[in-house]
Amino acid sequence: MSQSTLRQAGPATSRPRRRGTRDATSGWVALLWLGPALLLIGGVVVFPAVALVKASLSEYSITGLRKGPAGLDNYRHVIEHPALGTVLRTTAIWVVAVVILTMLISLALAQFLSKQFVGRRFVRWAIIVPWAASLIITARLFTLLLDYYHGIANTLLVALPFVDQPVDFLGDDRFTLASIVAVGVFVSVPFVTYVLLAGLNAIPDDVYEAARIDGAGPWQVYRRITLPLLAPALSVSTVLSIIYVFNSFPVVYTLNDRNPGFSHDTTITWMYKLAFKSAEKDVGMSAAAGVFNVLLILAAVAVYLRVTRGATQENQA
């Protein structure tokens, strides 16, 4: 109750003030107010982007010394790299699998956490912990848990009557990517759950009450009321997850660090290896891969938004 009055009070009081200041301000004053934000954007977004593009157009020695302009050579080398296909396929599987699984699990968890029950606060805290821990530490912990010889996971598995051999979760090509995806889901679920929980809490109770009076069953209520009203929260958290998972470095890199070659690298870890770990050891080529990566994320998000917008319009029609 108090929350909703607060929310209404915000815009109501600020509107007249905004109208008043517009008359009095000149462009300079506006710039003064925007200044810090613009500086921040310039320093954190524009400058690195320009540096990245500049690096991608330069030729570098293995030591990191810039030797001169390279034209588009770096981009050509990235496109012609024999591992590119594998890396793109791994990236696609990684992003799609982690985002979809995260969404499904988070939806169920958020639904569960929105109910009143004893100890709810503790469960909520328990779920946020993986998010608060450093990704590298979490990933490192999983390499220990999943270890072939010393890992707890295998100790438990072998204790089962029908398993006689440990599973090489991180070394066996059949399981490596699946293991990495599972850890990726584990670290992505808390944030998405909380966004969806906020979305669920924002759905007013009277809508549900009305539905129940009209005789809707639980599944009907969920499909016709909860999901449509949750759509904004769903799409925001999906877009954020796509970007976040795409750019996730520590989980993939740490869990994959024992495997030679590029068979389980996403574009981000591949980029890092191109710059510092692989035989290329070429900052310029890595920068070119970085530019491609930004374009790839933009394309993925654009496609997602296009698809979901189409879907919601269909729903409304």
Next chain:
Amino acid sequence: MARLTRTSVLVCTAALAVGLTACGGGTGASSNDADGKSGDAKTIKLVAAEYSSGTKAFWDKFATAYKAKTGNTLDVQVVSWTDIDQQSSTMIQNGNPPDILNLNAYASYAKDDLLYSADDVLSPAVKDDLIPAFVKSGTYNGKLYGMPDLSSARALFYNKKLFQQAGISAPPTTWADFEADAKKVSALGGGNVGYAMPLGPEESQAEFSIWLVNNGGDWKTDGKWSINSAKNVETLNFLKKLAVTDKVTQNNPGKTNRTDGAFALFGSGKAGMVVGFSPLSAELDKSKAVDYAVAPMPSADGSAPQTYGVTDYLMAFKKKGNQDAVKAFYDLYYQPDQVNTFIKAEGFLPVTKTGLTTFQSEKALAVYLQTLPNVHLTPTDDPGWDKVKLAVQQNLGSAVAPDGNPQKVLDALQQQAESGS
């Protein structure tokens, strides 16, 4: 709920403010060299690799001694091995290299004309004291650029308890013995493996090196790459046989790293043998979990065992006005009480002739010291090796997989090496 959020926002803001002040206080103490005469650098920067948790303490103490002796300040930055390539590359990319860099490679830097040679910054007495094998590996184009900071040599570690249980009386001296012993240990069952073989990307070039030198092979022969020589293919085929046919290694040796894989397994008492070096002894002596002994590496045909070794380098970057300060750095570092103290604390081996004499009394090091003057090193004097090494790390492991093809893997590496140099 509302109050909770407000408190957490407060906490976050406070943390942020603390963080910002902490950041603000960190810098600013770097350039107070106002009274420098004739533009000579009064502060030089050292970026050093972290060998152990004691590394920082040594360099800090060294900086104090350096200040007392020369009046110059030594700015010390210790970086972990996983990050140092990235950090040094970034520094050079930004046109801001350190004055001294401690790394496992130098030739590419010398090729890019970034370094002082020994002629510029090393006193003749210091240069004469260096062990010739390391001078050779530190020499690029006829000049010494890579000043060795410490060295290590590999040897065969074996688990005495497992050997006894398997009825093996002495460590193997030929590969045939080695194979038979590994089979006996594996046959003990209970998760025991004969040999822990790390051919994962961390350091597969080192593991392969010690095997290939004991079969009379090498990475380069008479100045030419010989990665896919018949001897080397034979060596890699033998390693694949151990892993795939005999199954006497740990699971997936091509995807096992040294530190957290092979060493960890040996340290848990489940591996009969592993190729180790003196820091592993130090670690095992501390944990006391394994009853082990160290023996020379077996050779293919029983001829004299060969040792593979590694040395790291302290290289100096040419910067205006830092030459005298850099020279003073080397003069002090190669004082026996500095260099040998450092090496001893880190558990490595000496790089100077005086160091060899000093360490002679260390019984645990005897097995390495005898072989050190004739140690086989990787061709670090060739800038091409810096890339070949990375290619080896990313590719060698696939050769010992069930469907691996040693000949093909080595052919590809040979081709890459030839096209790169």
